[in-house]
Every structure is written in structure tokens, then in C-alpha cells.
Amino acid sequence: MTDNNGFQMNRRGFLVTLTGLASVPILASCSSGSPTQQATSTAGAKAAKQFTYWSNWNKGEPTQQVLASVFSDFQDKSGITVQAQWKGRKPVQKLLPALNTGNVPADLISDNTGQIVNVLGSTESARNLSSVYGMTLPGEKHTVKDLIGRYEGYAKPEGKQTLVMFPYVSQFYVMWYNGKSFPHLKDNPPENWSEFFKLLDSLRAKGRRPLALDGSNPAYNLQYFNNFAWSIGSYDQWIKAATDKTGKTWNQEPFQKAAELVEKLVKGDYFIEGYKASKFPAMQQKWANNESDFIMNGTWTPTESKPYAAPGFEYRSFPFPAVKGHKAPPIKLGFQGMAIVNKVPKARQEAAAALLPWLLTKEAQEQFAKKAFQMPVRTDVKAPDQLADALKALKSGNITPHLPPPSVTPYVNKVLKPADDDLVFGKSTAKDFIANLQSASQAYWARQQG
Amino acid sequence: MSVGTWAASVHRKRMRTARVRQRGTPFERARRRLFLPFVGPALILYGLIMIAPMVFNLWVSVNHWAGAGAFTFVGFDNYAFLASDPVFRESFVNTILIVVVGGVGVFAVSFFLTMLLRNMFGKRYLRLIVFFPSIVPGVVVSILWGFMFNQDGLVNLILGAIGIQHPPLWLSQDNMLWIVILGLVWLHAGVYTTVLTAAADRIPPELYEASELDGASSFRQFRSITLPLLMDVVTVCAILWCESALKVFEFILVFGGASSDLPPTAVWNIALYSYASAFDPKAIPRFGVAAACGVVLLCLTLVLSVFARRITRADRITY
Numbered sequence: 001m002t003d004n005n006g007f008q009m010n011r012r013g014f015l016v017t018l019t020g021l022a023s024v025p026i027l028a029s030c031s032s033g034s035p036t037q038q039a040t041s042t043a044g045a046k047a048a049k050q051f052t053y054w055s056n057w058n059k060g061e062p063t064q065q066v067l068a069s070v071f072s073d074f075q076d077k078s079g080i081t082v083q084a085q086w087k088g089r090k091p092v093q094k095l096l097p098a099l100n101t102g103n104v105p106a107d108l109i110s111d112n113t114g115q116i117v118n119v120l121g122s123t124e125s126a127r128n129l130s131s132v133y134g135m136t137l138p139g140e141k142h143t144v145k146d147l148i149g150r151y152e153g154y155a156k157p158e159g160k161q162t163l164v165m166f167p168y169v170s171q172f173y174v175m176w177y178n179g180k181s182f183p184h185l186k187d188n189p190p191e192n193w194s195e196f197f198k199l200l201d202s203l204r205a206k207g208r209r210p211l212a213l214d215g216s217n218p219a220y221n222l223q224y225f226n227n228f229a230w231s232i233g234s235y236d237q238w239i240k241a242a243t244d245k246t247g248k249t250w251n252q253e254p255f256q257k258a259a260e261l262v263e264k265l266v267k268g269d270y271f272i273e274g275y276k277a278s279k280f281p282a283m284q285q286k287w288a289n290n291e292s293d294f295i296m297n298g299t300w301t302p303t304e305s306k307p308y309a310a311p312g313f314e315y316r317s318f319p320f321p322a323v324k325g326h327k328a329p330p331i332k333l334g335f336q337g338m339a340i341v342n343k344v345p346k347a348r349q350e351a352a353a354a355l356l357p358w359l360l361t362k363e364a365q366e367q368f369a370k371k372a373f374q375m376p377v378r379t380d381v382k383a384p385d386q387l388a389d390a391l392k393a394l395k396s397g398n399i400t401p402h403l404p405p406p407s408v409t410p411y412v413n414k415v416l417k418p419a420d421d422d423l424v425f426g427k428s429t430a431k432d433f434i435a436n437l438q439s440a441s442q443a444y445w446a447r448q449q450g
Numbered sequence: 451m452s453v454g455t456w457a458a459s460v461h462r463k464r465m466r467t468a469r470v471r472q473r474g475t476p477f478e479r480a481r482r483r484l485f486l487p488f489v490g491p492a493l494i495l496y497g498l499i500m501i502a503p504m505v506f507n508l509w510v511s512v513n514h515w516a517g518a519g520a521f522t523f524v525g526f527d528n529y530a531f532l533a534s535d536p537v538f539r540e541s542f543v544n545t546i547l548i549v550v551v552g553g554v555g556v557f558a559v560s561f562f563l564t565m566l567l568r569n570m571f572g573k574r575y576l577r578l579i580v581f582f583p584s585i586v587p588g589v590v591v592s593i594l595w596g597f598m599f600n601q602d603g604l605v606n607l608i609l610g611a612i613g614i615q616h617p618p619l620w621l622s623q624d625n626m627l628w629i630v631i632l633g634l635v636w637l638h639a640g641v642y643t644t645v646l647t648a649a650a651d652r653i654p655p656e657l658y659e660a661s662e663l664d665g666a667s668s669f670r671q672f673r674s675i676t677l678p679l680l681m682d683v684v685t686v687c688a689i690l691w692c693e694s695a696l697k698v699f700e701f702i703l704v705f706g707g708a709s710s711d712l713p714p715t716a717v718w719n720i721a722l723y724s725y726a727s728a729f730d731p732k733a734i735p736r737f738g739v740a741a742a743c744g745v746v747l748l749c750l751t752l753v754l755s756v757f758a759r760r761i762t763r764a765d766r767i768t769y
Contacts (some may be wrong), residue, residue, distance in 0.1 A: 049658065099517075101519055118732065119517065123517065216713075251693055274600070277619035277625070279600055282600045406734045
């Protein structure tokens with residue numbers, strides 16, 4: 001390397017320096033192979049008197065306030081201090097780089113099911129919570145397993161038997177409507193789509209487009225096809241189809257019928273005007289202003305749409321009805337949960353573990369429902385009016401037993417959702433949809449193998 | 451002195467002169483000694499902040515890695531996967547469309563405004579107004595832009611008022627990318643207009659006066675005077691645009707997405723594809739694929755920067 005003044009830098013020296021610099025992070029990442037050893041060696045009795053919690057909630061959010069109050073009770077009774085850091089959304093992503101080092105800054109972390117099970121669980125960064133599931137709740141006779149044992153399928157990473165997630169509130173989709181507009185539905189929700197279609201047709205006859213849908217969100221669009229398929233077929237059959245390398249499972253009758261029902265909704269103009277070309281939450285806003293009648297959306301809908309809802313809007317809901325002659329589709333659950341990082345000292349892990357049952361006490365669960373409008377995971381608590389129907393649906397016990405395998409998510413994003421969008425937007429018929437899905441699935445899985 | 455002795459003496463003198471030249475003057479030697487102590491810290495910082503992450507990214511791109519835990523070396527598998535994935539190919543095309551179509555739009559608007567603002571009364575205040583969109587965060591603009599183009603948004607209200615009853619479905623998946631590009635043009639044109647008008651202010655006014663006497667129109671003045679004399683600045687702007695357009699991310703994420711879900715794949719660009727690979731909230735992170743996207747983006751930046759330089763290349767004009 002020569003500068004303008006004739007300075008000659010030794011080329012080899014320069015390259016060696018550069019390579020040395022470049023190798024710093026690689027070596028750093030490689031040398032962090034034994035963080036557990038480093039961490040456990042620093043374990044001490046004093047450290048167990050406190051631990052650090054990274055939260056996916058921001059300070060001031062209702063759920064944060066409930067958590068802070070639970071922590072306060074826990075600290076008073078146990079003498080263990082919770083050093084809570086309210087990080088806001090996706091703290092697992094923020095923690096990931098530190099997991100490659102010997103200095104992990106969080107002992108307990110909260111996030112959604114996918115982040116905990118698929119990210120922390122699959123990378124073996126979360127502690128097995130089997131012992132926590134066996135703990136008894138403070139002031140109650142129940143064990144943790146009594147209350148959330150039925151969600152164990154959600155807490156295990158694919159192919160593993162370790163329980164890495166501790167769910168404390170749940171989320172799922174239901175059909176929302178304004179109770180003031182349809183008072184008769186409170187006690188007699190449509191049991192199947194035959195009944196529901198009658199109601200929808202009566203609304204169509206009045207010139208209404210009764211189903212609100214924010215088409216810009218492919219996840220919302222997919223609710224119809226999935227739930228029809230889970231009703232006519234089953235959740236496991238759907239997973240089989242979504243992981244079938246040949247794509248041929250999509251040819252089965254339940255999926256064809258499900259696609260035909262979606263096609264019927266599209267061709268019958270049941271979906272709200274503008275759903276094909278709007279930005280979320282435009283259609284949800286129209287629904288909340290009574291411009292449409294029903295919306296298939298999450299248990300977060302009342303919180304999300306309350307600021308712009310029509311005065312006196314009464315949130316009511318019922319589960320996605322069954323297709324006539326078939327069972328009701330299971331409710332696919334999502335959770336907000338906690339995980340203990342397994343690369344921190346054992347004493348701190350134990351301190352964090354002691355806190356977890358406190359999140360399931362009747363008092364805490366009622367606070368989540370009443371103050372934060374979150375769906376409690378316990379079904380024996382009183383939910384606020386907005387969530388009462390949804391809680392009833394959860395109580396029915398008709399839930400999907402486990403998460404889909406992690407490989408299904410990228411498949412759904414890249415294959416199923418684009419094909420379903422075409423169906424929902426009327427760009428393809430039910431027949432085309434199945435054919436497209438089959439060929440696109442085949443090509444997708446061939447790429448994964450290659 | 452014999453001829454032989456004289457020749458030997460001349461030779462020695464030449465050798466000494468050559469050695470001195472090679473070693474340089476004492477001042478040059480001192481400068482050389484201080485080169486590393488002075489440049490070294492900067493070099494180390496540059497290496498740590500710029501080069502090392504790039505090399506690390508390159509290393510990750512040839513591995514399977516979930517962000518924590520073990521690396522599995524897979525060679526060029528991640529690149530092969532990208533090449534075979536139609537969603538990546540679509541994202542690649544979308545990226546190029548944003549750079550090229552967006553670039554044409556940004557510079558067409560910027561040149562037009564530069565031409566317009568040159569002699570306009572109150573041009574300083576007008577420049578401020580033109581620059582305004584650039585200081586608003588892209589995320590905010592993205593949200594507002596979405597509502598403007600909703601079916602009963604401002605755009606359709608205006609079109610309805612002038613008699614167009616069936617406007618296009620602006621936010622349908624087929625049109626969404628074009629609306630994103632329009633939004634990016636609106637967002638960025640102000641910056642480049644400001645840079646170009648500032649450069650145009652330095653052009654001697656007598657050139658315009660002479661051309662006016664010759665009867666040149668405003669457009670002719672722009673084509674024959676402003677543009678050639680701005681070419682250096684245009685080149686820099688073109689490179690800056692390529693670099694920023696390749697990395698457009700939050701505008702698309704917010705514009706097309708809802709809550710924690712990803713936007714439809716029809717509007718993904720490479721940056722969004724990379725994000726989806728590493729941070730899909732419901733899937734196992736694929737940092738190897740995301741890093742391979744980063745390498746592709748780096749290569750694209752280099753290629754497009756060279757290309758931008760070549761098409762805007764012109765003889766340097768001093769004025």
C-alpha cells in the first residue's frame with residue numbers, strides 16, 4: 001500500500017492486521033462455548049435473593065402494571081427482589097446476542113409462544129420448567145399443572161419433551177360482534193355455518209356486507225380457510241397437509257370443501273367493501289363503527305378497537321361456527337409466557353422459578369382480565385364482559401393440543417398465505433387454489449431439501 | 451583523477467543519491483515513522499466497526515445459525531436456497547424496482563423542482579416546504595400514506611369530486627408496491643431537491659443571463675447549463691439514493707403489515723426478506739439466510755453505485 005508521499009506499508013502486515021481485526025467477533029463467538037460453566041461458577045446464596053426479569057411489556061401498559069403488582073406481592077412474601085426491566089416488544093431478540101457470551105443479563109424473560117418455544121427452546125437456552133409445573137400455588141391447593149397442564153403441548157419445542165414456557169395469559173381468534181345490534185346472539189350464537197349463513201343472508205338482503213376483514217393482513221384472511229378446514233377435517237390433518245412434501249394432502253375433501261366455502265363468501269359479497277385494498281385497521285374501524293357486523297379477530301380486539309368504537313358498542317363474541325354436519329373447529333391458542341434462561345446461575349434460576357406460580361393465583365389472573373383485558377389462562381376466574389364469551393369458548397376445552405412444528409411458519413408465510421390471499425381476493429377459484437397450493441408446496445419442500 | 455576513478459566516484463554519488471531518494475528527506479522519514487501511530491487507531495476502529503462485522507456476516511452466511519447455540523457450516527447452501535426461492539426472487543425484483551423506478555421518480559421530481567425554484571419568488575421558504583416530508587419519520591409517513599390511499603381515503607375523495615367514480619384499488623396487493631414507491635419518492639424528493647438547488651445556486655448567474663439573451667427557454671437553460679454543471683452532485687445523489695433505496699425497510703413493514711404480522715410477500719424487498727428470515731415472530735430464526743441476504747445487498751450496493759457513477763459520468767467542468 002503506497003501513500004502519496006511514497007510511504008510503503010508492508011502488505012502482508014496490513015493483511016495480517018486486518019484479518020486479526022476481522023476475526024475478533026468470530027473468536028468471541030467461538031470462545032463463548034461454555035457460558036454455563038462460567039455462570040454457574042459465580043453462583044452464590046446472596047444472588048438468589050434477587051434476579052433480573054426482561055419484559056416484553058412497556059412501562060405504563062396495563063399488563064405491565066398487573067405484573068408489577070404481582071412482583072410486589074411476591075417480594076413482600078418471599079423476600080426475593082425482582083429487578084424488572086420493561087424492555088418492550090421482542091426482548092428475546094434483544095437477548096439473543098448475549099446468549100452467545102458468558103454474561104447473560106436476564107434470568108427470567110417474557111414473550112409470546114413463538115419467541116420462547118421456537119427461539120429460546122429450540123436453541124436450548126431455556127430451562128426445563130417441569131419442576132415448576134409441579135409447584136403448588138401460594139394460598140391455593142392447586143398445582144401449576146392442575147391449571148395449565150393442558151397447555152403443555154404448547155410449551156414444548158418440536159421433538160423435545162422439555163417444558164420451556166410458562167403461560168400466564170392466552171390469545172385466540174373468535175367472531176366478534178356488537179351485542180347491541182344482535183342481542184339474540186348472546187344466548188343463541190350460531191352453532192353452525194348453515195345458521196350463520198341465514199343470518200348473513202338476511203343482512204345481505206338489507207344491503208349490508210356483514211363480514212369485516214382487513215385484507216392487508218394475510219393472517220386474518222387465512223382464518224376462514226383454516227377454521228373451515230379444522231371443522232370439516234382436523235387440526236392434525238391440516239398440519240399433515242402443511243408438512244406434506246408432495247402437497248397432495250391438500251387435495252383431500254376437507255380442504256377442497258373449506259376452499260369452496262371461502263369462495264362462497266367471496267362470490268356472495270359477504271366481505272366488507274374495500275377489504276381487498278385497505279390498510280389495517282381501516283376495516284376493523286368500520287366494523288367498530290357498525291358499518292359491518294362481524295369480524296374474525298383476536299381476543300385483543302376490544303382493547304385495540306375501543307378508542308374508535310361507536311358509543312355504547314357492546315363487545316360480544318362466539319367461536320368460529322362449525323360447518324354443518326361437522327364438529328366445531330378447535331381454538332388455536334397463542335400465549336404470553338415466561339421462560340427461565342438456563343445459562344444463568346442455578347440460584348438465580350430457582351429464585352425466578354419461585355415467582356412463576358404467583359402469576360397463576362386467582363387474584364393475579366383476575367387482574368390480568370379486569371385491568372389489562374387479557375384472556376386469563378385459568379378458566380375459573382371471572383372475566384370482564386368484553387371477554388366473557390371468549391372465556392366461555394376457552395372453557396369448552398375445544399382447543400388445539402399443540403403448536404404447529406416451527407417449519408410450518410415459513411411455509412405458511414411463503415406458500416399458504418399468498419395462495420389464500422388469491423382465493424380471498426377472488427383472483428383464484430377454490431379449484432385453482434388447491435392446484436396452486438399443491439404445486440407450490442411441492443416446489444417449496446423440494447427447495448428445503450436441496 | 452583517472453577516468454576509472456572518476457567513473458567510480460560518479461557511480462558512488464549516484465548510488466548515494468538513489469539511497470537518499472529511497473529513504474527520503476529527514477522530514478519524510480519522520481512522517482513515515484509517525485504514520486502507523488497516527489493512522490493505527492483509526493484503522494483499528496474502522497476494522498472493528500466496519501470490517502469485522504462484515505466478515506462476521508460473511509461467516510454467518512455460510513452457516514445455519516438460530517442466533518444462539520452452535521453454528522453448522524453449510525457452505526453456499528444459504529445462497530443456493532435464496533436463488534431457488536421464488537419469494538426471494540420476487541423480493542429481489544421489488545428491490546430493483548424501488549431503486550430504478552423510485553430513482554427515476556425522485557430525480558424527475560427533484561430536477562423539476564430545481565428548475566422551478568431557481569428563479570421563484572420566496573424560494574427559500576418554498577425549499578423549506580419541499581424539504582418538510584424528509585424530516586417526518588418514515589414510519590409516520592407510511593401510516594398516513596396508507597390511510598390516504600384507503601378506499602374512502604383522501605385520494606379517492608378528491609378523485610370522486612372530479613368525477614372519477616371507480617378509481618383503482620390503490621392498496622390491493624397488485625398495486626401496493628407502486629404506492630410504496632410513490633411514498634418513497636414523496637419522502638425523499640425533498641432532500642435531493644435541497645441538495646441540487648444548493649448546488650445550482652453556485653452556478654454563475656451570467657451563464658443564465660447570456661442564455662436568456664440568446665433566447666433559451668427555462669428547460670433549455672436547465673438542459674444546457676444547470677444539468678451539466680450539477681453532474682458531480684447528481685452522481686453523489688444517485689449513489690446515496692441507491693444505497694438508501696436498497697435498505698428501505700420500515701416503510702414497507704409498517705405500510706403493508708399489521709400488528710406483529712409480516713406484510714404480504716408481494717411487497718417484500720431484500721431487507722424485509724432478511725428480517726423475515728431472522729425475526730419471524732413465530733419461526734426458528736435463520737440467521738444464515740438473513741446474512742446471505744446481507745451479502746447480496748452489499749454486492750448490489752457496489753454494482754449499483756458503480757453503475758450510477760458510470761451513467762452520470764461526465765467531464766468535470768470548472769466554473
